[in-house]
Amino acid sequence: MKYLFETEAKNYEDFASGRVLYNRKGATAFPVRLGSEIVQRCLAHIRRVGRHGPFTLYDPCCGGAYLLTTIALLHGKEFALLMASDIDGEMLELARDNLSLLTLSGMERRIAQINDDLRLYGKDSHREALASAERIKELVKRLCHLTVRCWQADILKPGILEAVPPGTVDIVITDVPYGSIASWSQEVQDPISVMLGNLRPVLSDQAVVALVTPNRQRFRTEGYSKLEGFRIGKRAVVLLARND
Numbered sequence: 001m002k003y004l005f006e007t008e009a010k011n012y013e014d015f016a017s018g019r020v021l022y023n024r025k026g027a028t029a030f031p032v033r034l035g036s037e038i039v040q041r042c043l044a045h046i047r048r049v050g051r052h053g054p055f056t057l058y059d060p061c062c063g064g065a066y067l068l069t070t071i072a073l074l075h076g077k078e079f080a081l082l083m084a085s086d087i088d089g090e091m092l093e094l095a096r097d098n099l100s101l102l103t104l105s106g107m108e109r110r111i112a113q114i115n116d117d118l119r120l121y122g123k124d125s126h127r128e129a130l131a132s133a134e135r136i137k138e139l140v141k142r143l144c145h146l147t148v149r150c151w152q153a154d155i156l157k158p159g160i161l162e163a164v165p166p167g168t169v170d171i172v173i174t175d176v177p178y179g180s181i182a183s184w185s186q187e188v189q190d191p192i193s194v195m196l197g198n199l200r201p202v203l204s205d206q207a208v209v210a211l212v213t214p215n216r217q218r219f220r221t222e223g224y225s226k227l228e229g230f231r232i233g234k235r236a237v238v239l240l241a242r243n244d
């Protein structure tokens, strides 16, 4: 796969899970370069049809919100509202912690925690984390305009997004459950197409939905047209537009 936007491999060590961003057992991270590439492709599609931001971005299987948080740190100026939901209450605690890092108060709290660890244990890893946190804090200073909503929801349940105003979500990016670490909550045939059906009413005109799935997974995309797709390692990424 050829990167169209993230053409240079940069050093994303500052965003390493567990360093400044929070981590917990069972949580999955996501390659920062790939997340950044996906969001820039989504933005390019939505701008091509004449839409201008700031946009609303939603991840309906947000897990610990690692993907959403790193996208916001790198591209937060494009968005006014970030929405994050997941079925798993424990994962949502992690998501709330990570999303709190998008505020100056959240970053200051995190810096104080790392400073406490440094005083207690004096490890180089804590000194490095502190330096990363100071750099991330500079990024966060540009994000005062962002609103974040995070709630518990089973995205496979009919009508689950009734409380979200119709037509308000511009971009969905989600790394769907796969394998044993993060599996779908229910035995539903073709869960991705069920999720796509539930998302449809909340999508704005010309909204873009980016799905990251395991390479060989097949699913129906009724009500959507394919904009583009690519494979990278064991993952497949597909970008869809809602049909009118």
Ligand SMILES: C[S@@+](CC[C@H](N)C(=O)[O-])C[C@H]1O[C@@H](n2cnc3c(N)ncnc32)[C@H](O)[C@@H]1O
Binding pocket: 027, 028, 029, 030, 060, 061, 062, 063, 064, 065, 066, 067, 068, 085, 086, 087, 088, 091, 153, 154, 155, 156, 174, 175, 176, 177, 178, 182, 183, 184, 185, 186
């Ligand atoms: C691969 S993980 C997502 C990780 C996330 N991208 C991150 O950066 O932290 C998939 C997530 O889907 C969630 N999930 C499984 N079934 C779900 C459902 N029916 N509705 C919403 N979320 C679900 C799991 O709890 C898990 O957190």
